[in-house]
Amino acid sequence: MLSLEEVEHQLNFWGFPHDPWLVTVGNTQLAFNPKTLIMTWITMVLVAVFFIAATRNMSMRRPKGAQNVLEMIFEFIKGLVDQNMDPKKGASILYLVVTYMVFILFSNLIGLVPTLGSPTADYNTTLGLALCTFVMIYVMGLRYKGLGYFKHYLKPFFFFLPINIIEDLAKPVTLTFRLYGNIYAGEVLIAVLLGLLGGWTHVFGGFLASLAWLAFSIFVGCIQAFIFTMLSIAYFSQAVSEGH
Amino acid sequence: MLEFNATLLAQIADFIILLIFLRLVAYKPLSKLLANRSEHIASNIAAAEQERQEAQQLKAGYEAEMRRARGQAQDIVQKATKAGEDQALEIIESAKNEAVRIKDAALAEIAREKQKAVVELRDQVASLSVLVAGKIIGKKMTDQIQHSMIKDFIKEAGELQ
Numbered sequence: 001m002l003s004l005e006e007v008e009h010q011l012n013f014w015g016f017p018h019d020p021w022l023v024t025v026g027n028t029q030l031a032f033n034p035k036t037l038i039m040t041w042i043t044m045v046l047v048a049v050f051f052i053a054a055t056r057n058m059s060m061r062r063p064k065g066a067q068n069v070l071e072m073i074f075e076f077i078k079g080l081v082d083q084n085m086d087p088k089k090g091a092s093i094l095y096l097v098v099t100y101m102v103f104i105l106f107s108n109l110i111g112l113v114p115t116l117g118s119p120t121a122d123y124n125t126t127l128g129l130a131l132c133t134f135v136m137i138y139v140m141g142l143r144y145k146g147l148g149y150f151k152h153y154l155k156p157f158f159f160f161l162p163i164n165i166i167e168d169l170a171k172p173v174t175l176t177f178r179l180y181g182n183i184y185a186g187e188v189l190i191a192v193l194l195g196l197l198g199g200w201t202h203v204f205g206g207f208l209a210s211l212a213w214l215a216f217s218i219f220v221g222c223i224q225a226f227i228f229t230m231l232s233i234a235y236f237s238q239a240v241s242e243g244h
Numbered sequence: 245m246l247e248f249n250a251t252l253l254a255q256i257a258d259f260i261i262l263l264i265f266l267r268l269v270a271y272k273p274l275s276k277l278l279a280n281r282s283e284h285i286a287s288n289i290a291a292a293e294q295e296r297q298e299a300q301q302l303k304a305g306y307e308a309e310m311r312r313a314r315g316q317a318q319d320i321v322q323k324a325t326k327a328g329e330d331q332a333l334e335i336i337e338s339a340k341n342e343a344v345r346i347k348d349a350a351l352a353e354i355a356r357e358k359q360k361a362v363v364e365l366r367d368q369v370a371s372l373s374v375l376v377a378g379k380i381i382g383k384k385m386t387d388q389i390q391h392s393m394i395k396d397f398i399k400e401a402g403e404l405q
Binding site for chain 2: 020030036037041047048051055058071074096098103119122124127128
């Protein structure tokens with residue numbers, strides 16, 4: 001039986017630096033997590049390649065291959081957006097939420113490849129994404145309601161002001177930690193199963209537990225990507241909805 | 245416990261870069277394609293509906309025309325039947341007339357022939373009488389002669405018939 005640290009050390013096949021990269025700008029020192037950043041860049045490249053492959057040589061009459069997949073995802077998200085808000089207003093955040101869906105899905109799934117890690121298993125990433133949603137909520141609210149958007153803090157009564165503020169602040173926090181918790185827990189459990197059952201057990205089917213957990217992680221990764229997207233859409237629709 | 249560091253900023257920047265890149269490269273053509281497709285489908289449906297309507301109009305027109313044609317055909321058949329019957333009656337009528345005419349002519353002919361025969365017979369009887377008178381005058385009249393003469397006479401008369 002190996003400890004978690006030992007397993008992680010052994011799995012570090014690519015030699016990701018353990019200590020953060022330090023960059024000094026002016027008087028402040030900035031720290032970056034190398035593994036997260038590298039995996040994010042890889043994921044970005046994969047997403048970009050997928051999108052380029054899907055949109056190159058598109059056919060209106062007979063879509064095939066990646067175009068079909070992308071169209072399916074796009075139409076699915078578009079359906080959700082159109083159900084939740086006025087399609088005209090929804091068009092301005094449609095690309096954002098489709099990118100959420102694809103990027104988070106790719107991020108979650110890339111961590112299941114042995115020796116690689118999910119960018120979303122780092123709370124910096126998930127908070128970054130959640131902050132994008134948080135900012136966009138205000139952008140959408142101000143764009144479609146003007147300054148009157150802030151009136152919703154006083155509804156239904158003035159006393160609800162603190163509750164409404166907490167509710168708004170809770171949105172990015174819950175988005176962040178739901179995604180991070182699920183994906184990080186998945187990665188940890190993969191490492192723990194490898195350490196716990198390591199050595200000779202793969203001969204006797206000890207890998208079945210890892211296999212089952214990998215399958216479950218694929219499921220969780222898809223579900224979490226969908227949940228993040230769906231909740232963002234719901235928050236945006238709350239911000240732009242009339243008669244609230 | 246939680247230590248947020250500058251990775252957060254980097255990730256936000258990464259995500260925004262990805263978003264802008266995809267917007268430039270992929271989303272524009274994709275949404276244009278989807279819009280084109282739905283427009284294409286809508287126009288196809290509209291065209292199909294219009295064509296169906298036109299087809300129905302055409303069908304109604306053809307049906308009306310066919311009904312009219314059928315009515316006309318019936319009229320024509322009726323007229324022809326009537327004309328045929330009339331003609332048949334006419335033909336029968338004229339045939340009857342012809343028959344009557346022929347019969348009359350035949351009767352007249354018979355009467356004329358009969359008349360002629362009677363006249364001829366009279367002539368014959370007259371000439372025979374003259375002949376008989378001549379013979380009576382030329383020969384001596386005996387009972388036997390008289391008898392044979394009368395017999396001849398009767399025979400001749402019999403042959404006349």
